[in-house]
Amino acid sequence: MEATSIRGRAECLETQWVRAATPRDILAIHRLSIDCLESDAWTLEDFIREAREPYTRLHVVDRADAGIVAYALAWLVVDEATVVQVGTHPRWRRRRIAFRLLEEVLLVLAIAGARSCHLEVRRSRAGVRALYEKLGFSVRGVRKGYYRAPADDACVMSMAL
Numbered sequence: 001m002e003a004t005s006i007r008g009r010a011e012c013l014e015t016q017w018v019r020a021a022t023p024r025d026i027l028a029i030h031r032l033s034i035d036c037l038e039s040d041a042w043t044l045e046d047f048i049r050e051a052r053e054p055y056t057r058l059h060v061v062d063r064a065d066a067g068i069v070a071y072a073l074a075w076l077v078v079d080e081a082t083v084v085q086v087g088t089h090p091r092w093r094r095r096r097i098a099f100r101l102l103e104e105v106l107l108v109l110a111i112a113g114a115r116s117c118h119l120e121v122r123r124s125r126a127g128v129r130a131l132y133e134k135l136g137f138s139v140r141g142v143r144k145g146y147y148r149a150p151a152d153d154a155c156v157m158s159m160a161l
Helices: 003-015 023-040 044-052 097-111 126-135
Strands: 016-020 056-063 067-077 080-088 116-122 138-147 152-160
Touching (some): 023 044, 067 097, 116 126, 116 138
Antiparallel strands (some): 016 056, 056 067, 067 080, 116 152, 138 152
16 A cells, blocks of 8 residues: 555544434534535434434534534434435545545444345436446346435445344
8 A cells, every 4th residue: 555545544533423413413414404405404403303213323523624424314213224315525526525524424223133234326317327336236126216306216225234
């Protein structure tokens, strides 16, 4: 490994970390979801309600220089997890932030007892699907017409944990 890549990784670890979200983070997560998901974004009330549910796992990437730049919301019911939403602020994309966040969230879910994890992703989002595939997810099926505004099919992806 080159010294520059080691230095780059150390810098990344010093300036950002993945942590469980707190109630104080909900407004920032909601605003971030609007920037990331546009028409698919939830309301603030949706996030407040969801954060209170015992099956919800909500994590953020909190940077010392920028605050919350990414979030992931997952459900854990018995031994099955579902990644419900993932968002990275547009200015912070293409920096492996979502990858590292999801690695951590999947580990948290596995430690909590999840044996498998599932998600849906827009068929048109090839880059996002590739990210999930790098994490170990594979396409298991397609849900025709699943998304609206804009209309799109959903690729159903899953993996063993």
